Amino acid sequence: MAAQGEAQRADERGAGIIPAAGAGSCVLVGEVRTGLLAHSRALTEPEATGIVTLRPGSQVRVSARPVPHCVSPDLTLGVHCPVPSASGARRDGLGTVLSRASVTSGRLVQASTHGRIVLGGARSAGRRRPWAHHLAHPGMIEVGGRLSVDDLADGFLSTETGDGPGSTLDLGAVCGRLLDQAQESPFLDQKPPFRARRTRFRFALLPCGHPAVGESASRSESAVADTTSGRSPVPGHVCRVGFVVADETVRTLRIHGSGLDLVSVVGLCEDLALHDWLLTTVQYVVTGSRVRAGGGGRLPSQLKPVIDHLLHVWMPGARIGEELLPVWTGLEQRLGFSRQWESLVGWIRDQLALALLASLGDGAR
């Protein structure tokens, strides 16, 4: 990806509200990468805070319930490059993206990058605004020329991140780099209890296909130009959600909604990505140990680190606003995240019980 003029300042993020369809469309795109901290044990809160203090003196947000979680302040990065499109149309985007890193339960590390792409801004076409303008709107990318919302979202969700020569906006590269930075921290001993692949979770928030009556009329062009302040008077709602497990490590989420708080949407995606990583990782370990279990009553050795480090981290929907809860519930109903998790945990506990029984039997003999 082409990055120009890195604006290295931690920023109070403007809580953007997505405008309704029709009023100069706007798409939120982002990517979350999740991995296991490269450390032999779980980090304490001060250590975790140290990992995500990406700039000296920057404020880290810490929460203790229901699982310890700390988030770095947002970093702003200037971008000027074509935005992805499924049709191959080349439309330049200019603006900034926001990234942040977080540590959950002292064990998992995430980096996420997102940008609100404003399409068809007639005023921006053909005329560059000064960087000061873009810095005043952190996390907004203006795209000149015609490009449909679906074309952009399809292109973004299907791009093979990091695999092609970097000619279009590649948010995955930005957050991958941030995750590397967190993992290279001198606090970490680089001896994780087991190896786990990182996952890439890509998301796009699009306007509803059929906005509620009167809604589009109530928003005007000005809502697009400055959406960094104020909250929607109408409570937000979600129309449609599509979640795809694209391959071993890539997942995509497409949400259609209106009036949603973008900060909460990013939070939702980070939460989903975290739980998807947990499922993916534990499933991988369990599959591997099932093949070699042999039924002898011995606990497969690879299960131990999972019990030690991961089983207690599952806490879905902990930091999600009410208007977005339907997304979790919908995914739970159709894909059964928690059902699958409980089944995996149950199996691991059964193995533990069997191993215990077997060793008791040995002792009695």
Next chain:
Amino acid sequence: MILFATSDKGGTGRSVTSCNVALRCALQGNDVCYLDFDFGSPTAGAILHVDAATRGLDGGRGLHSYLEGSVAAPAELDLWRHIERAELRPRPAGAGRLVLLPGDEGGGEFPVDDEMTDRCQRLLRRLAEEFELVIVDLSAGRSYALQLVLEVTARPALRAVVTRWLVFHRWTRQHIVAAAGLAYGEHGIVDTGAAKGHHRDRLHDSVRFVRTAVPDPDSSQFAGLLPTQAAWLQETDAELQKLAARQRIGRSVLLGSVPLDPVLQWREQLILDSDVWTLRIANLETSTALDALAKSVLDDESWEGL
């Protein structure tokens, strides 16, 4: 663990042996990735039967392009989906991940700059985070690739990661001297590494040797030899053993030894059970030696300091 595979001379069977080791380690359930850092001739794709990357990857998505900075991340090929050998498809049950990061077709050796070093460091650290075994196949001799990895492994970000060295050499007089020179000689691995900030003794202790294409005088291969020939073979072998010991690359630092095998020599391919038992083209000794080598690679005891 990051394992650097290197040799002083070409044609030692470094790539083919390390590919076989990677496969065996993955079949035992470890997550393994293989990096083709032989920029002059990236042939790991051919050895691993990956048609898409026989002479490196085209389209500028390989390791070379990544290090140069034209892509954000190098292509990673899941070998269980790309190996064109029926015996390995679908992915064998219980096998770990096996991933190839191929070089670029038409790449070449290149001088190293600071940004390249940064990129190399980030890549190796990330792979060490995701995989139990990361095998880096370096080009022969004192190459830019060797300089590059010695530089990045001395950096704080990688110092905590376990890194080990395998020097491959054939079982001949010249090869033994050359391998010892590459490891311990002037501008060799230990020398260059120490100059770049490595702990000299620790680096010295992390080097092991693999002998390739070793004729075994007792094997059935040589059953038809004249008594004079057999005696000469015995004598030469004993001399080479002495030479190796004098060069400080004797048994104490020997990690494995792979016999002479036409399948490795001519075809440079993976040796699977079917090659030994069904097709009967490869020798059982070769397969056993590769198994033993894979086991030693993963066994911490064989890497303990002297």
